Amino acid sequence: MLLNNKNAIIYGGGGVIGGAIARAFAREGAHVFLAGRTLDKLEAVASDITTAGGAAQIAQVDALDERSVQNHADDVAMKAGSIDIVLNAIGIFHVQGTPIAELTLEDYMSPITTYTRTNFITSKAVSRHMVNKGSGVILTLSTPVSRMAGPGFMGHSVACAGVESFSRHLAGELAPNGIRVICLRPHMIPEATEVSSHSRDIFQINAELAGITLDQMLTGAASSTLLKRLPTLAEVANTAVFMASDQAGAMTGTVANLTCGFLVD
Numbered sequence: 001m002l003l004n005n006k007n008a009i010i011y012g013g014g015g016v017i018g019g020a021i022a023r024a025f026a027r028e029g030a031h032v033f034l035a036g037r038t039l040d041k042l043e044a045v046a047s048d049i050t051t052a053g054g055a056a057q058i059a060q061v062d063a064l065d066e067r068s069v070q071n072h073a074d075d076v077a078m079k080a081g082s083i084d085i086v087l088n089a090i091g092i093f094h095v096q097g098t099p100i101a102e103l104t105l106e107d108y109m110s111p112i113t114t115y116t117r118t119n120f121i122t123s124k125a126v127s128r129h130m131v132n133k134g135s136g137v138i139l140t141l142s143t144p145v146s147r148m149a150g151p152g153f154m155g156h157s158v159a160c161a162g163v164e165s166f167s168r169h170l171a172g173e174l175a176p177n178g179i180r181v182i183c184l185r186p187h188m189i190p191e192a193t194e195v196s197s198h199s200r201d202i203f204q205i206n207a208e209l210a211g212i213t214l215d216q217m218l219t220g221a222a223s224s225t226l227l228k229r230l231p232t233l234a235e236v237a238n239t240a241v242f243m244a245s246d247q248a249g250a251m252t253g254t255v256a257n258l259t260c261g262f263l264v265d
């Protein structure tokens with residue numbers, strides 16, 4: 001198994017992507033620590049993992065609260081002995097589709113503040129433990145809007161570009177301590193819109209503004225990629241497993257471009 005005996009914290013572990021990656025980490029032998037705000041969501045993922053024979057623990061943690069995150073990370077490191085992998089997979093609803101002349105400063109800043117703040121807080125909290133051990137993998141999440149022209153997602157675009165920039169900088173800072181940092185950048189994941197992801201509400205509003213259905217929007221997005229499809233949840237989770245594993249030991253400071261060729265380098 002690729003992640004045998006690794007301890008992994010997943011913030012937003014009750015979410016669609018956080019949960020899928022947590023299940024994949026556990027399947028590969030990691031002990032996963034699911035952190036999030038809503039216990040029911042965390043319990044559902046933990047139950048799937050333990051039913052499948054894996055190891056999972058849950059904790060109520062606000063990933064925007066520095067003290068809460070630090071206390072939790074310290075507790076995991078003390079009880080488990082190490083923090084080997086961390087993923088920040090939190091997601092929040094934010095306003096899209098409003099032209100700049102009508103966009104409030106608060107709505108513009110909301111995703112920027114949230115995503116850059118939470119990645120700073122969670123990376124800082126685990127970095128001390130990883131530095132002491134001399135190893136670790138920090139995974140962040142972005143979207144293709146980091147490099148797309150608008151209209152309608154100005155705040156989220158800056159937020160995603162910020163997370164990618166943060167990940168790159170952090171990789172340089174922590175590399176001397178044996179810590180790798182990788183940003184996962186999936187395109188829209190159709191399965192996420194079929195369940196509880198906050199992204200469904202955002203995509204739905206965008207579709208309505210464009211005068212099309214959500215399915216039509218997803219079909220259009222798929223047709224604009226090189227592979228003429230969008231990524232699956234399993235592909236995103238399996239990439240996260242690989243990136244977190246020693247198999248990807250030569251990789252840091254990069255973006256795993258899971259856009260099916262919508263963006264090419």
Ligand SMILES: NC(=O)c1ccc[n+]([C@@H]2O[C@H](COP(=O)([O-])OP(=O)(O)OC[C@H]3O[C@@H](n4cnc5c(N)ncnc54)[C@H](OP(=O)(O)O)[C@@H]3O)[C@@H](O)[C@H]2O)c1
Pocket residue numbers: 011012013014015016017018035036037038039041061062063064089090091092141142143185186187188189190192193196197198199
């Ligand atoms: N879905 C997609 O197609 C897609 C594609 C590319 C990238 N992404 C990115 O991937 C991330 C996750 O997306 P998703 O689809 O998995 O969303 P999701 O299913 O809505 O999950 C997000 C999770 O974040 C948790 N959360 C929100 N604020 C939190 C906080 N302050 N502290 C702790 N947990 C918090 C939520 O739990 P609570 O409800 O308890 O707060 C929820 O479980 C987002 O950043 C999104 O932009 C998504």
